[in-house]
Amino acid sequence: MSFDDLTRQRAIIDRRALVAAIAQAVEAEGAASSRKTITGLLRAALDAGRAELAQRLLAKPAAGHEITHGHAFLIDQIIRVVHDHVTGDLYPVANRSSGERLALMAVGGYGRGEMAPHSDVDIAFLTPGKPTAWCEQVVESILYFLWDLGLTVGHSTRSLDEMVRQARGDLTIRTAILEGRYLWGDKDIHRQAETRFWGEVVPGSEAQFVTEKLAERDARHKRMGDSRYVVEPNVKDGKGGLRDLQTLYWIGKYVYRVRSAAELVDKGLFTAEEYSSFRRAEGFLLAVRCHLHTLAKRGEDRLTFDLQREVARRMRYSDRPGKSAVERFMQFYFLQAKHVGNLTGVFLAQMREQAAERKQREGLLQRFRRPREVEGYLLRGGKLSAPGDNWFREDPVRLVEIFALAEREGLEIHPETFRIIRRDAPLIHAETRKSERANAAFLDLLTGRRDPETVLRWMNEAGVFGRFVPDFGKVGGQMQFDMYHHYTVDEHTIRAIGLLSQIERGDLADDHPLATRILPGLKYRRVLYVAVLLHDIAKGRGGDHSVLGAEVAMKLCPRFGMTAQETRLVAWLVRYHLWMSATAFKRDLSDPKTIASFTEEVDDLEKLAQLTVLTIVDIRAVGPGIWNSWKRQLLSELYNYAEEYLRGGGDVQLQEKRLAAKRAEVRDLLGKQAHLLDELDARFDRDYWLQEPADIIAINLPHYAEAMRQKQSLAIHTAYYPARGATLITVMGDDHPGLFSRIAGAISLAGANIIDARIHTTRVGKAVDNFLVQDPLGKPFREEDQLARLKKSIEDALAGKIDIVPKLAARPLARSRAETFRVEPRVLFDNEASDRFTVIEVTATDRPALLNRLTRAMFEASLIINSAHITQYGERAVDTFYVTDLLGHKIFNKDRLAKVEAALLAAIAAGEPQGIAAE
Structure with a gap:
């Protein structure tokens, strides 16, 4: 790690001046007595350096690399000055023995040279053998100085033999040393540590390291919500965050021996463009993390609602019609998180592919076997592979068709082909969007019976979804600044489509018995899938997104190849997609007027069925914990009452029928206490019988009778x-x-x-x-x-x-x-x-x-x-x-x-x- 690109280093910290001031204090007060003065000098230098970097962050609010390098540089100089003072003034040794040697190694994020204002300072103290008394005194004294400065220090003291033994058995230690950087002290010990690590720890453990790192990543994602689109993301540990980029670098360094992320291009794991995307995403996320630390005045990595608005302001986002500054900032954040996801997928797929190709080269029989073809695509390693680099340029409609094919056949797309798709996605223009072939393929994918959610997510990450349906592209990465919506609009929509598909396959019958029962009887199956796709399509435009979304539907559905009747139904569903939940949750379902008003708009059984399922998947896809049995019960009641009303009969007739059925149900529930129904009936009016569910009435009556007794x-x-x-x-x-x-x-x-x-x-x-x-x-x-x-x-x-x-x-x-x-x-x-x-x-x-x-x-x-x-x-x-x-x-x-x-x-x-x- 070099800080040569860091400008005006002396404005951050003037090490020579600091060393001179410490020497003057030692001369005036003595080495031991000057500790308080020296600590004050060090703290003043640290505070001044942080203040300088804080000003630079305000002046260049997106300069993540520069600011994190600046903080690492500042800490480097402080530690070097402390080390030299301790070894030169406090514990000087004229002729050190071979054991009285010490190397300081920066590890972890500090080793990478990436430090936010309040990041931990991770240091490994290395000794040639068992630490001598002098080594222990020096380490302890250095640490006390750093603690006195208020730094959070992660530290270890190990001999070279201990380092090798512990690194072999502990993934965390191995990762920390992997990122180790010479900080100060005995260079020869550091060189020996590097040589032994790469010669004795790494060889033969590469596959295990990759497996353990990916398992660690998956566990971290699960802990953080398992989506890069949660609306309060963790910038460091969340999916699509800095740790995901670091994992790629760790794997690349461990397996391919690269010394910088840029070298991953030479290894074929990234293209030059992908590496540029890596750097942009990393720089942005580092900058956000620095702003978070500065605002919180501590090591805060979670982009919570209260901090989002402030970070957006510091990064100079402003309001636009239909979108606040914080929503624009968070949309850009999620687009960067999406880039991180893309890079992760490409990197890992390419790495697996290289490993598979090496195995194939080792197998003689594989060498002569022709790959199988599926509709013009080669199957390489069981994945769809374009037959040539110009495949999509020759016919951009194929950019849509390949995803429909992947969904229909249950196949993945080869990483090299995925790269080509991402490269060629800009070829999708008006002509492609108007193509009957392209629209038919898209509709086949959207309504696919295998796993449309996963493939639509691939399509979204490849940049094809938003270009083929530009209205969907506008809500890519868009959040709503509130506590109700857990995901961005595009992620919420894709999840809702996935839930609809799962319900239709019968996978969620216990959670959604009503929707599972409704779906097979729908007359217009594909209408429902398109309505789910478009229900939030107009968010962020300023105005009622339901009304605006219905207008979008009227334009898009004919393009998709839908009939006029289907188009009108989709537009109606988008226009009224909040109507059922508003009625169920905010109105009295026992009031006849509620059902009459609801069915005035929902005027036939097909509309009712479609709207019910749309409402269910919309609520369920909002986020964890939003769907519950209370909402299930209310929606079921409204559906049943509305269905009953639409099938015929006036208000009074329906009420009498419902009352008779409820009394019979209560009688059955009371069992041996059924006599209470007759004894207490005169005390309860008609409203009570209409409003309360039968099971609650069966609970109330015995309690009422006992209170009377x-x-x-x-x-x-x-x-x-x-x-x-x-x-x-x-x-x-x-x-x-x-x-x-x-x-x-x-x-x-x-x-x-x-x-x-x-x-x-x-x-x-x-x-x-x-x-x-x-x-x-x-x-x-x-x-x-x-x-x-x-x-x-x-x-x-x-x-x-x-x-x-x-x-x-x-x-x-x-x-x-x-x-x-x-x-x-x-x-x-x-x-x-x-x-x-x-x-x-x-x-x-x-x-x-x-x-x-x-x-x-x-x-x-x-x-x-x-x-x-x-x-x-x-x-x-x-x-x-x-x-x-x-x-x-x-x-x-x-x-x-x-x-x-x-x-x-x-x-x-x-x-x-x-x-x-x-x-």
Whole structure:
């Protein structure tokens, strides 16, 4: 590693001046007594060097290589000065013995000369034999100086024999020494270490090293989310990050003996263009890492939401129509991560290919065997290989057809051919896009029955996908700056297509029984695949992406060769792809008006089936933990109600049919207690029977009967409710205004979140309120002590033992990741969504106790809440309430609605932390 390309080195650190100042301190105070003065001199030099490099980073915010080399250079000079002071002033030896020799070797990232501002300093101290007392004194003294400077030092002291023995048995040690660089001290020992490492450790272990390194990489990817498109990526260890590039270099150096990444070109593992891409991606990622360390003032490698905006600002990104600065920065980040993935694939495939060719040359029979052909392509090593370098230039349509062929036949593409594809992808122009052959091939791939997800991802990484479908290219690497969407738009879309394919093959029947049942009966199978492809195609354009996406569909579908009827259906699905989830999660499915309004737009069974599956794969592909049994249940209910409605019968007829079926189901569930149905029926009104699922009614009735028998004024029951992946809390007692608000506050104090609520008052004035709750991670409470704590909290709150409002206000709340964002609060009133209730939809930043504040505001505004439906989209909470006034009427008066809106906005503002950054 040479720092010759580092400009104005003396502005970073003037080593001569520092040495002179230390010599002056030693002369004035003595070697031992001057330690404090010398430490001060060293710290001042370190701080000044870091400040200089920080200024250079601001001046050249993408200069990753220069800044990381600068930090390594700075630490080099500090350590060299410390070493010379320790060996020359503190522990001088006139005539050292053969054992009193020491070499300092920089290892790891420091050895590569790549150090972010707060990177660890990794040093190997090497001795010819067992360390002598002098060696131990010198090492200890050097380390104490470095620790006093606040550096995080990783260190080892080994003899040459120990180094060889330990490197043979430990992959981490072997990798560290692989990147070893002479730092200071005895050069001869360092030369011996290099000679013995390459002569005694490496030979014969190359295959094992590659296998272990790739296994280590795969485990790291799995730990980090196994996608290079997670929206809070780890710049160092995440998929597509710096460690992936370093792994390539390690393997290249270990197997091919290269001394720099540039030499990988000479070995045929990279082309010159690919190496340039390597350097660009590496430089960008190093720069991002330096900005992260500078902002966090520590070794921070995770590009979290709160840091993304600041890094984007420092790297001089600005807002554009439809895209914020941070979204533009992150899109470029993901494009670099994609380049890293491309390079990794090419490198490893080429390495495997070279190994396979060597084996073939060793086998005499293979030498004369003609490779098999598939539609003009050679099969080399079982992979599709173009017959010549000009294959795609002669007919650019082949750039699409090869991927369709790969999917249909279940074959991989040869790495050399993949390189040619990436090189020739720019040949795709308007003529290719209009080609019937090309579009037919693309549609075959998209709707393939083997593994369209994997092959579409290859197509995307080769640069063909975005050029053949330019609208898709525009969302490549595009993220949404929020906590709900876990992946970039292109990755989310490809994952959704993969999920659709898996469901169709029957691989996810347990998770998605409804979709698995629906798919075989679809009339227009390929419509659904195209709709999944296009549902988010217009994100980032400014405006409603559903409306804009439908316009894109109307242009693209005819190009793909779809009929006018198919085109209209795709456009409709894209336009309304959020309609079903919004209805299921934010509306009362037991209200007949909800189903009637939903089916006004979804006016036939094919549309309903298509939209249901599209909704399921869209939600599931958002990210881990987003899909759950609660959402599955609600979507299934909406599908079943809508299907029933579309198959015929008026509202009243359907209600009567549904009520009769539910009563029969409850009777079966009650078994020996079925008599309760007749005994208690008169106490519960029609709304209760319509709104509650049969299994919850079968739970409520025995509890209600027992409370009557024991003459309890308050009965609380908590139980794990697996049907919706939540915990069911039932509160029965005397009804009074504000009860919902107090229960919500008590549940919040117990550390739970309400996801759904049904509020009922029996004909004799008793409250029967059912709440579905989860923990802050979206999981149910199921342990006995957890259920008991929930029950006790509600009992104490309703008995007046705790004053909820001040208790919630005083409760220390951990800083939420949602505080990085600010959702513009909004209150919407809808008097058309229900025949009996005014529907209030409140959108706000998700905060603990938000529901308690909202329900308290409605209580103080003299509103009665009939049901509540609570939905979170990352940092955004959308809470929907079905309410009436105290007389049971809807609220139409504009002045009254304005006062309710003001009260709800005030309640939201009261819970907002100060200093939230607006977006």
